[in-house]
Amino acid sequence: MELRHLRYFVAVAEELSFTRAARNLNMAQPPLSQQIRDLEAEVGTSLFLRTHHRVELTAAGSLFLSDARDVLARAGDALDKVRRAAQGEEGELRLGFVGTAMVDDAVPQLLRDFRGRYPAIALHLEQLGTMPQVQALAGRRIDAGFLRPPVEEPRLVLRTVRREALMLALPLKHPLARNRSVRLQSLAREPWVMVSRDTAAGFYQRTVDLCLQAGFSPNVSLEVGEMQTVVGLVAAGFGVALVPAAMTALRRRGAVYVPLAGPRAMVEISVAYLRDNRSPVLANFLRLIRA
Secondary structure, three states: OOHHHHHHHHHHHHHOOHHHHHHHOOOOHHHHHHHHHHHHHHHOOOOEEEOOOOEEEOHHHHHHHHHHHHHHHHHHHHHHHHHHHHOOOOEEEEEEEOHHHHOOOHHHHHHHHHHHHOOOEEEEEEEOOHHHHHHHHHOOOOOEEEEOOOOOOOOEEEEEEEEEEEEEEEEOOOOOOOOOOEOHHHHOOOEEEEEOOOOOHHHHHHHHHHHHHOOOOOEEEEEEOOHHHHHHHHHOOOOEEEEEHHHHHOOOOOEEEEEEOOOOOEEEEEEEEEOOOOOHHHHHHHHHHHO
16 A cells, blocks of 8 residues: 555545545546545455445445544655654754853854754754863764864864953952953962863863963962863962953952953964765755855
């Protein structure tokens, strides 16, 4: 039994006329009559009572009509779902993100826009550091991630989503906390609190490189997993830190943010994904980011 047999049967059952049903189906009546006879032979009973003047459903035909309509509706829904999935309008998208990507509104606005445009797509979000995201992308456990470059993984494509300046986070009672800007070399003898290399190798190295350019190697007193924890430890007096400008939205009693003196040091949030990921849902997400 094929879906076309069910469509032919429903057309005749609704019109109770082979002539009108054939016209609605854009086919000749004799082939339609033959298709219905084939269907009746397959189900093993008559579905219609036929006379020269009228066509009626048999008791079996009346019962079969409800099921035939249901099967056709489910088949139509399945086909529609497949088409929507092929166009990236239905399915799921698994995203990783570093915590600081959600501090300002750039990435949250992208997620709001995507959910508004594609409400049938299930978004699965997981907070991960940059390096855990690289591992999750390589293992295809997530489709894309908002992370902080640089990233050394040739299979990944990175697209910049946001660029921002680096700021100094200082304890409130630090002698330089009230300055309008601070030169990095002024902090050469300070203990430093940093996001760990295992979590954010690129950001860690960026901080070290800037310190080396300023003439010193940072005395790293603590390495932690999240930028929010870095600021909390600075507020508690455990050291100083470089943080993305977005972190200034996180107000912590005992910590202040001060711009770096001299040329602005910048960092990025990028979206990363596997070069060979052909997901149409991901393609729509990246298209929205580019727009």
